[in-house]
Amino acid sequence: MTARPPHGANQLIEIVGEKLAIEMLRRYGGGRLYVPRKAAGSDLAREVGLAAAEKLSRAFGGDEITVPLWKRGVYAYYRDREGLSQEAAARKAGIARRTAQNWESGAAASLSDKLQPDLFS
Known part of the structure; x- marks a missing residue:
């Protein structure tokens, strides 16, 4: 299964490594996260x-960063x-089992694919 990461996810992966970046995407995805100037003693x-x-x-x-929502990744x-x-x-990614089945079977077309008119009809 391949999933192209959004730009913000790539940045997190480069900075903190894949495993921790994935955990941050899972926990904070779709929200904002304040990053203090000094890390020691911070909530972060x-x-x-x-x-x-x-x-x-x-x-x-x-700065306050926006953590991308990237459930597929x-x-x-x-x-x-x-x-x-x-x-x-x-369960760990916070999605329905049916969604996972659809992603893996290829049955889940993107919304833009569904809305795009067929040029050859």
């Missing part, structure tokens, strides 16, 4: 660890990298 350091918080502070210190990580069953990966 308590949540993601001091080393990761320091890396984030160097990149975004003092989070699901794919748990399924492919961690070897979880379809149901366990879906």
Whole structure:
């Protein structure tokens, strides 16, 4: 299963590594996250660890970042990298089992594909 990451997800992966980035996408995806200028003693350091918080502070210190919502990528990580069953990966990614089945079978067309008129009809 392949899933192209959105730009913000790529940034997180580059800064804190794939495993922690996936956890951050799962927990904070679709929301904003304040990154303090100094990581030590911050809420962020308590949540993601001091080393990761320091890396984030160097990149975004003092800013509020938008963490992309990328459920398909989070699901794919748990399924492919961690070897979880379809149901366990879906539960951990916060999606319905049926959604996971549709993604894996290719039955889930994007909304833009469904709305695009057929030029050859």
